[in-house]
Amino acid sequence: MTRWAMVIDLDRCTACQACVVACQVENNIPPADQSDSARGRGISWIRLAPFYEGEHGTRPELRLVPLPCMHCEHPPCTRVCPVGATMIDHEGIVGQNYARCIGCRYCTTACPYTVRRFNWKLPEWPAPMEEGLSPDVSVRPRGVVEKCTFCHHRLQVARDKARMEGRPLRDGDYLPACVESCPAEAMFFGDLDDRRSIVARLAAGPRAFRLLEELGTKPKVIYLSKGESGGDV
Amino acid sequence: METFDDYVDRRLIAPIETTSRRFYIFAGILLAIGLWGAFAWWTQLRRGLSVTGLNAPVFWGLYITNFVFFIGISHAGTLISAILRLAHAEWRRSITRAAEVITVLVLFFGMACVVLDLGRPDRVFNVIRSGNFTSPLLWDVTSVATYLTASTIYLYLPLIPDIAILRDRIRSRGWLYRPLALGWTGSAKQRRILERAIAIMAVIVIPIAVSVHTVVSWVFAMTVQPMWHSTIFGPYFVVGAIFSGIAAIIIAMAIIRKAYHLEGYLKPIHFTNLGLLLLVMSLLWFYFTFAEFLTTYYGGEPMHMVVFLSKTQGRFSPLFWTMVVTCFVVPFALLANRYTRTKVWGTVLASIFVEIGMWLERFLIVVPSLSSPRLPLTAPSYVPSWVEWSLFAAFLSMFILLYALFTKFFPIVSIWEIQEGREHSVGEVTSRVLSYLPEGEPS
Numbered sequence: 001m002t003r004w005a006m007v008i009d010l011d012r013c014t015a016c017q018a019c020v021v022a023c024q025v026e027n028n029i030p031p032a033d034q035s036d037s038a039r040g041r042g043i044s045w046i047r048l049a050p051f052y053e054g055e056h057g058t059r060p061e062l063r064l065v066p067l068p069c070m071h072c073e074h075p076p077c078t079r080v081c082p083v084g085a086t087m088i089d090h091e092g093i094v095g096q097n098y099a100r101c102i103g104c105r106y107c108t109t110a111c112p113y114t115v116r117r118f119n120w121k122l123p124e125w126p127a128p129m130e131e132g133l134s135p136d137v138s139v140r141p142r143g144v145v146e147k148c149t150f151c152h153h154r155l156q157v158a159r160d161k162a163r164m165e166g167r168p169l170r171d172g173d174y175l176p177a178c179v180e181s182c183p184a185e186a187m188f189f190g191d192l193d194d195r196r197s198i199v200a201r202l203a204a205g206p207r208a209f210r211l212l213e214e215l216g217t218k219p220k221v222i223y224l225s226k227g228e229s230g231g232d233v
Numbered sequence: 234m235e236t237f238d239d240y241v242d243r244r245l246i247a248p249i250e251t252t253s254r255r256f257y258i259f260a261g262i263l264l265a266i267g268l269w270g271a272f273a274w275w276t277q278l279r280r281g282l283s284v285t286g287l288n289a290p291v292f293w294g295l296y297i298t299n300f301v302f303f304i305g306i307s308h309a310g311t312l313i314s315a316i317l318r319l320a321h322a323e324w325r326r327s328i329t330r331a332a333e334v335i336t337v338l339v340l341f342f343g344m345a346c347v348v349l350d351l352g353r354p355d356r357v358f359n360v361i362r363s364g365n366f367t368s369p370l371l372w373d374v375t376s377v378a379t380y381l382t383a384s385t386i387y388l389y390l391p392l393i394p395d396i397a398i399l400r401d402r403i404r405s406r407g408w409l410y411r412p413l414a415l416g417w418t419g420s421a422k423q424r425r426i427l428e429r430a431i432a433i434m435a436v437i438v439i440p441i442a443v444s445v446h447t448v449v450s451w452v453f454a455m456t457v458q459p460m461w462h463s464t465i466f467g468p469y470f471v472v473g474a475i476f477s478g479i480a481a482i483i484i485a486m487a488i489i490r491k492a493y494h495l496e497g498y499l500k501p502i503h504f505t506n507l508g509l510l511l512l513v514m515s516l517l518w519f520y521f522t523f524a525e526f527l528t529t530y531y532g533g534e535p536m537h538m539v540v541f542l543s544k545t546q547g548r549f550s551p552l553f554w555t556m557v558v559t560c561f562v563v564p565f566a567l568l569a570n571r572y573t574r575t576k577v578w579g580t581v582l583a584s585i586f587v588e589i590g591m592w593l594e595r596f597l598i599v600v601p602s603l604s605s606p607r608l609p610l611t612a613p614s615y616v617p618s619w620v621e622w623s624l625f626a627a628f629l630s631m632f633i634l635l636y637a638l639f640t641k642f643f644p645i646v647s648i649w650e651i652q653e654g655r656e657h658s659v660g661e662v663t664s665r666v667l668s669y670l671p672e673g674e675p676s
Contacts, residue, residue: 038613039288039613040288040289040290040291040611040612040613041283041288041289047610049608049609049610050609050611051609067608076456076457079367079368080367080368080369080370080455080456081365081368082360082364082365082368082370082371082374083356083359083360083362083363083364083365084363084364084365085359100356100359100363101352101353101356102351102352102353102354102356102357102359102360103282103351103352103353103356104347104350104351104352104370105292105293105350105352106368106370106452108289108290108292109290109292109293109456109458109603110456110457110458112457112458112607112608113607113608114289114290114606114607114608114610117289118282118289118292118352119281119352120281120282120283120287121280121281121283122281141353142281142352143281143282143351143352143353144352144353145352211608212607212608215457
């Protein structure tokens, strides 16, 4: 079996937000204008979540953690959808069916990571950007929920290419836009079930931990940080 | 039964036969608010949910609060009326109808709140076309639809003899009453069947009513969100629902009594008895709330404490303490005191406070848990927009308007049940009481 997973090395991450920008461009996410941002309506499939850490009484240190969808193995969001518009596929990617979603936002409230976003209004792009929309990713209508798909469309492209070249899919053939764009090389992607893959090796390492593991969601986004295994960020 | 006594209970028919100018003014105002709500809804359809105050992470707000609140009110009627009927509580006779109508009407508005909340109301039938039964929301759809069906039947059955009275009396509305009366003649056989049917429905409707608000609570409790994921949410919601439901009956009764001069039917004793029930529910509500908050506090899980503190000390504390005062302190003071409890105004005042408090309770369940997500997410606090408030006002107005219209077509106090009480129950109750006592004369 294949289980797609992401590893984010927080010791390497510089919080430059290249992943955020790459994701916006790759997935046709409309840029939020000022009033949208001020009202908490901006859409992003990956965000930098600010965590404050440090001993009590000392000056807290800010750590920015890239936060895409965790693609949980036990996703709390898919179960609660009244119309089955979100589901986890056989390779572990949690997807969203925009054509079926009724916009009740039960999934967005059930997600403990709050990574799902709702289209409060029709998406809009400034004039020149509209021409640069990716044809591989559908633009979402108003009133539906959307989320990180691990750039699922890239998997199809990678798979087609491998088939054409008459070889199996190799580690690194399929990378989401955020992973590919990371200048600090802090993000990794691959098959967690393939023991030789880079993500499987990193996930087995002593620095690996997952967010809100205690909820039993089994996230497939794994973080690395020194001396922090199993703990909070 | 066969002959309607024109003199004794004519006040119960009067609202149907004559309508005052004040009624039209009142209905006009309600309709105007309803139309304003229609404008607000049109605005929302045109511009999407961006016209609300919602955001990420507060994805749910006033609409879901109102959904829980309205469905809660619906427990007034049917449940209370069914319990009183099964318990042979003789004082129920003049209040059951008024209670049952609340249930049926308010359920529509409860369901409509969910449709308001949808990003794509045009796809609402997807829940039938491609329903996913692991979703508590679908359990809700199922359970509320069942409840609406059962409580409509339960309202209709005891209406049949009264409709027959109207059929025989108001010829001009024969088109309405004749088919609805189902050929009722009041024969012994018909009465036997009717009483049997009412008794069966009264039993059926109770578990359905309990299931409805349990399932509503599960929409929240089945998630892992702090202060939602609680095992007592089912009974807590049911208690709150009955609590706000009784308060709604008391308020409705007071208005009916005043508007239609039914002081002879809706007496202070009815208000006092309902007030006692309200007092019990207030104590139960306090017990549940205390248990829930103490457990959270004592456990002290950080994520739960964030929500706990936002309610008790933080941003939501003014609303929280208002809720405690309006749901418990004031009603308790008014209803535990014999002086205020035996006055109509005393129970009505307590009920108004309870409604405010229970609405706040619903709001404080929905919004604070969403306002403090587990992982940091910067967003402004949720402030409901004019569209949301307008739709709330419109729903309340339209509910009251439909209720008022009901009283213009059907007797809001059951005529035949009052007559039955007068003719049969006095003897029945005497023999019932005698049956509790030891046989023979006291020596």
